[in-house]
Amino acid sequence: MIKISILLIVLLAAFISPADSQSRPSLYPGAVSAVQGEETGYIKGEQYSVSVYYTSDSYSSVRAFYVDENGEPRREENEGDRGKGAFFSYYRRMPDDIGVSISERQGRSRVPARIFNNLNGLAIQGVIPESRVNEIEEKYSYLERCYFRRKKDETGGHEPADEIIFKKYQEKLEIGMIQPASTDEIVEKAQELFNQGRMQEGMELMKKLQEDQLAGAKLATSPRAVEMWLECLEELAANAYDVAITIIL
Numbered sequence: 001m002i003k004i005s006i007l008l009i010v011l012l013a014a015f016i017s018p019a020d021s022q023s024r025p026s027l028y029p030g031a032v033s034a035v036q037g038e039e040t041g042y043i044k045g046e047q048y049s050v051s052v053y054y055t056s057d058s059y060s061s062v063r064a065f066y067v068d069e070n071g072e073p074r075r076e077e078n079e080g081d082r083g084k085g086a087f088f089s090y091y092r093r094m095p096d097d098i099g100v101s102i103s104e105r106q107g108r109s110r111v112p113a114r115i116f117n118n119l120n121g122l123a124i125q126g127v128i129p130e131s132r133v134n135e136i137e138e139k140y141s142y143l144e145r146c147y148f149r150r151k152k153d154e155t156g157g158h159e160p161a162d163e164i165i166f167k168k169y170q171e172k173l174e175i176g177m178i179q180p181a182s183t184d185e186i187v188e189k190a191q192e193l194f195n196q197g198r199m200q201e202g203m204e205l206m207k208k209l210q211e212d213q214l215a216g217a218k219l220a221t222s223p224r225a226v227e228m229w230l231e232c233l234e235e236l237a238a239n240a241y242d243v244a245i246t247i248i249l
Contacts, residue, residue, distance in 0.1 A: 023091040025100045026069060028062055028245055031055040035158060036151045048096055049249050054147045054241035059084050059104035062243050066100055074099075082106065083145060101246040105145035111162040111236065112143045115229050128226045140233045146240035161239045169232040173220050 031053035055062060066073070066088045073086035074097075083106040091098040116137050123130045143162075150158035186205060193202035219225060 023098060024249065025066070025088065025090050025098070025247055027053065027247065028055055028057075028065055030057070031245055032149065032241075034147070034149055034244070036149050036161075051247045051249070053245045053247070054149060055243050055245065056241055057243065059102065059243050062102050062245065066102065070100075096248050099248055101248070103244050103246075105142065105242055106244070107145050107147040109144050109146060109148060109160070109162045109236075111166045112140055112233070114166065115140075115232060119226065119229055122221065122226055125221055127221060127223060136230070136233070140237065143233070143236050143240055146242060147244050148236075148239060148241070162236055165232060165235050165239065169228055169235075173225055173228060 032055070034052035034054055063073075063086060066086075070088045070090060074089040076084075076086040078084045083104045085101065085103040085106065087097075087099060087101045089097040089099040116133070119128060119133045119136060120130075122128050123133045148161040150160045151164065153159050190202040190205045193199075193205065
C-alpha cells in the first residue's frame with residue numbers, strides 16, 4: 001500500500017507543470033495601470049477580472065520575467081511589424097485560464113496620422129519640405145502602435161493620453177483663431193453692447209476678434225507650427241508604452 005502511494009506521488013509530480021507551482025501571476029516590476037488614478041484599470045466579469053498594465057521595457061524583458069516565473073508561454077505569435085504576443089497559462093479554468101497575456105506595439109493610436117496630415121498640409125503650402133515630412137513620419141510612425149494610458153474625464157469616461165496631448169497642441173495653434181463656441185460668445189457680447197448703445201465698445205470687441213482670428217491663421221501656417229507639431233510628437237513619445245500586460249484572474 002505504501003509503495004502504491006509513493007508511486008502515485010511520483011506520477012503526479014511528473015505531470016505537474018511550472019504553472020502548478022504558482023496559480024496567480026505576479027505583476028511585472030515597474031508596470032503602470034492602463035488607467036491613471038486606478039490601481040489596475042481592471043474589467044470585472046461574473047467569473048473573472050482583467051487587469052491591464054503598460055511598461056516601456058522591451059518585450060523580451062517582460063517575456064523573460066514570466067518565463068522565469070511560469071515557464072514557456074502556452075501560445076505565442078510574432079507578426080513582424082504588427083507586433084508580438086504571448087499568453088502564459090497559470091491555471092486552467094473556464095471560460096478563461098488564469099494567466100498573463102503580453103503584447104508588443106499592438107496599439108491603435110490615430111493621433112500620429114493626424115499630425116502627419118497637418119505637416120503634409122504645411123508642406124503643400126511650402127512651409128516645410130516634403131522630404132522633411134517623410135523623415136518625421138519615418139521616425140515617429142511607431143507611435144501609432146504604442147499604448148497610452150487613459151484618464152477619467154468629467155463624464156466618468158476615459159480619454160487616452162495621446163488624444164489629450166494632441167488637443168493641447170491643437171488648442172495652442174488655434175488659440176488665436178478662436179473656437180466656434182468662443183466666437184459665438186464674443187459676437188453675442190458685442191451684440192449686447194450694440195443694443196445698449198455702447199457702439200465703440202462693441203466695435204472694439206469685434207475688431208479684437210478679427211485680429212485674433214488673423215493671428216491664429218498666421219501661426220497655424222508658420223514654421224512655428226512645424227516646431228509645435230514636433231514638440232507634440234516628442235511629448236507623445238515620452239508618454240508611449242511598448243508593451244501591454246493583461247492579467248486574467
